[in-house]
Amino acid sequence: MEGLISLKSSPGTSLRSFPSFNQPPNSFARRFSMDLPLRRSSFPAIRAQQPGTISPKEEEEEDALKVKEWEVGMFQNEVAASQGIRIRRRPPTGPPLHYVGPFEFRLQNDGNTPRNILEEIVWHKDTEVSQMKERKPLATLKKFIENAPPTRDFVGALKAAHSRTGLPGLIAEVKKASPSRGILREDFHPVEIARAYEKGGAACLSVLTDEKFFKGSFENLEAIRNAGVQCPLLCKEFVIDAWQIYYARIKGADAILLIAAVLPDLDIRYMVKICKMLGLAALVEVHDEREMDRVLGIEGIELIGINNRNLETFEVDISNTKKLLEGERGQLICQKDIIVVGESGLFTPDHVGYVQEAGVKAVLVGESIVKQSDPGKGITGLFGRDISL
Ligand SMILES: O=P(O)(O)OC[C@@H](O)[C@@H](O)c1c[nH]c2ccccc12
Numbered sequence: 001m002e003g004l005i006s007l008k009s010s011p012g013t014s015l016r017s018f019p020s021f022n023q024p025p026n027s028f029a030r031r032f033s034m035d036l037p038l039r040r041s042s043f044p045a046i047r048a049q050q051p052g053t054i055s056p057k058e059e060e061e062e063d064a065l066k067v068k069e070w071e072v073g074m075f076q077n078e079v080a081a082s083q084g085i086r087i088r089r090r091p092p093t094g095p096p097l098h099y100v101g102p103f104e105f106r107l108q109n110d111g112n113t114p115r116n117i118l119e120e121i122v123w124h125k126d127t128e129v130s131q132m133k134e135r136k137p138l139a140t141l142k143k144f145i146e147n148a149p150p151t152r153d154f155v156g157a158l159k160a161a162h163s164r165t166g167l168p169g170l171i172a173e174v175k176k177a178s179p180s181r182g183i184l185r186e187d188f189h190p191v192e193i194a195r196a197y198e199k200g201g202a203a204c205l206s207v208l209t210d211e212k213f214f215k216g217s218f219e220n221l222e223a224i225r226n227a228g229v230q231c232p233l234l235c236k237e238f239v240i241d242a243w244q245i246y247y248a249r250i251k252g253a254d255a256i257l258l259i260a261a262v263l264p265d266l267d268i269r270y271m272v273k274i275c276k277m278l279g280l281a282a283l284v285e286v287h288d289e290r291e292m293d294r295v296l297g298i299e300g301i302e303l304i305g306i307n308n309r310n311l312e313t314f315e316v317d318i319s320n321t322k323k324l325l326e327g328e329r330g331q332l333i334c335q336k337d338i339i340v341v342g343e344s345g346l347f348t349p350d351h352v353g354y355v356q357e358a359g360v361k362a363v364l365v366g367e368s369i370v371k372q373s374d375p376g377k378g379i380t381g382l383f384g385r386d387i388s389l
Pocket residue numbers: 173175236237285307343344345346364365366367368
C-alpha cells in the first residue's frame with residue numbers, strides 16, 4: 001500500500017470520543033480508496049515537500065493534523081445544523097480537488113459540492129483565511145492594533161443621522177459587483193464613491209472586502225480610511241474566524257458584519273465580545289425568523305441587520321423586514337434598545353418609507369446608489385430629498 005494515504009489519529013486522541021467524527025476520515029478513505037489510489041500528494045501541505053524530505057514521524061503528525069482538521073470541520077457543521085444553519089463550514093467529505101500522480105482533477109459528490117452560493121463563498125473563505133493567517137499570524141496583528149488609531153462610533157453615527165433627518169440613517173455601500181447582479185459599475189473608484197456618499201449625507205459606509213465574489217478588497221477599505229473620509233466604516237466580509245475581525249480592525253474598520261446564516265450562536269457570542277474588545281460595532285445579519293430568534297437570545301447585541309436578500313437563493317423581498325419585526329420580536333427589539341438595519345433591495349423613497357414604517361432606524365443600500373453617475377445624488381433620489389443638509 002505504499003503511496004496510499006494512511007489516516008491515523010494522534011497518540012492519545014480517540015476519534016471515538018466524538019461519535020460523528022469517527023465517520024468522516026474513515027468514510028473519506030473508504031470512498032476514495034474504492035475509486036482510485038489516493039496518493040499522499042493529495043494534500044497541499046504535503047505536496048510542497050520534495051519526496052524523501054519528510055520523515056515517517058512527520059508524515060504521521062501531518063496525517064494526524066489533517067484528521068484533526070476534519071474533526072473540527074465536522075463538529076462545526078453538526079453544531080450549526082442543530083441550530084438550523086444549512087451552510088456547512090467545510091466540505092464534509094474533504095476538499096474537492098484531488099491529485100493522482102501528476103494529474104489534478106475534481107471529483108464531484110454530494111459532500112464536496114457546495115449546495116448554494118453562500119456555501120461556496122464560505123468554503124472558499126476558509127481556504128483564503130487559513131492562507132492569510134499563515135502569512136500574518138494573530139500575534140502580529142495584535143501588535144499592530146496596539147498602535148492603531150481609535151475607532152469611530154458606528155452606532156452613534158446612525159442614531160445621530162436618524163434624529164437629524166427623521167429618516168433611517170444610511171449605510172451606503174461601496175460595492176463593485178455581486179454574484180447575483182454581476183458588475184454594478186465599471187469605472188469603479190472606491191475613494192471617489194466614498195467621498196460622494198459622505199457628501200450626499202451617508203451616516204456610515206459599508207465596504208465590500210471579498211475579492212473573489214464581490215470584487216472588493218481590504219486595500220479599498222484602507223484607502224477610504226486613509227483618504228480622510230469621516231464616516232465610520234463597516235467591513236463587509238464573510239467572517240468565519242476571529243482572525244478576520246482583528247485584520248479588519250487593522251485595515252481601518254469601525255464595524256464588521258457577522259452573518260447568522262453562517263455562524264452558530266457560540267461563534268456570534270464570542271465574536272461580539274472580540275468586537276467590543278477591539279472597539280468595533282458588530283452588525284449581526286439575519287434573514288428569517290429562526291435566525292432572528294437566535295440572535296435575540298444573545299446578550300450584548302446592539303445592531304441587527306435584516307437582509308431582504310436570501311443569500312442562498314438571491315431572492316429579494318422587502319416585506320421580509322416587516323415580517324421579522326412584527327409582534328413580540330419587534331417589542332423585544334425595542335426593549336433591548338437594538339437598532340435594526342433594513343438591508344438590500346431598497347431603490348425608492350417608497351421602499352425606504354416602507355421599511356421605516358416596519359421599524360428600522362437605518363438602511364444598508366448598495367446597488368441603487370452605486371450605479372448612479374453621481375452616487376451622492378443617488379442618495380437624494382433614494383430618499384426623495386437631500387439628506388445632506
Ligand atoms: O445592493 P443592495 O441590494 O442595496 O444590497 C446592499 C447590501 O444589503 C448587500 O450587499 C448585502 C447584505 N448582506 C450581505 C452580505 C454579504 C454581501 C453583501 C450583502
